[in-house]
Amino acid sequence: MKKVLKFFWKGLVPEGFNYPYTRVISNAFYGKKATLRQNALFVIGFLPVIRNFFLKPSVSERIIEDPFVLSQVQKLPKGSKVLDFGCFSSMVPLQLASIGYRVTGIDLYNYPYTHPNFIFHNQDILDNKLKSKSYDCIYAISSLEHVGRGWYEKERKNATDVAVVEQFYRLLKPGGTLLVTLPFGKLIQTPYMKVYDLNTFKKLFKDFKVRLIEYYLKRSEVIWSYAGINSPKLPELKKSEIFNYVICTRLTKTDH
Incomplete structure (x- = not known):
């Protein structure tokens, strides 16, 4: 049995x-x-x-990214409206919905669970009809680096991370919070993902004020460690690696 x-x-x-x-x-x-x-x-x-x-x-880096987002969102009042970009394989929207946040998820792939505090939109964020300036917080956990790479068959060919971040800006309320986690290192673009350096990071979020950056280093297949708030000296990559640092950052929307 x-x-x-x-x-x-x-x-x-x-x-x-x-x-x-x-x-x-x-x-x-x-x-x-x-x-x-x-x-x-x-x-x-x-x-x-x-x-x-x-x-x-x-x-994986999710071991530090998920707790970062959960801790940062919980600084907002319960009932705040939160948008999860690229949620289909994540438990975070359910966790936030379960503790009183009003969560919306958007993804090209269907999300398998429902919750009274969770609304899911199975669509391209670049085609969304969501109301402008309607979210207190938007977060993207290891999702922006895959935009426009052509790895996911449902993705449009001309999608860019810049266009997605422009949607974040449109959807956030004035002074709203943006939480993003990204692979960090030397600028590399593969068919699967993009690794960001400090310059590409700054250009991508030029319309936002950086409030916090935390760096985390992958020391082995099973060990990640906090590496501070300053841009680190990059170690040599192993043969199979394209990055071994992750950025976890909190930004706020600024007025143009």
């Missing part, structure tokens, strides 16, 4: 949900850079019998 219950329990939690703890193949590339051998290992490694031979634990 226990095995039967465990089998059906799997259907209650969407597999796509982005929990911080995962398993990865050491030093492997995925997507267009992956070799046939690496992709074969990726598939074989998910067979429970041999999983531990091929995969090792990995803790």
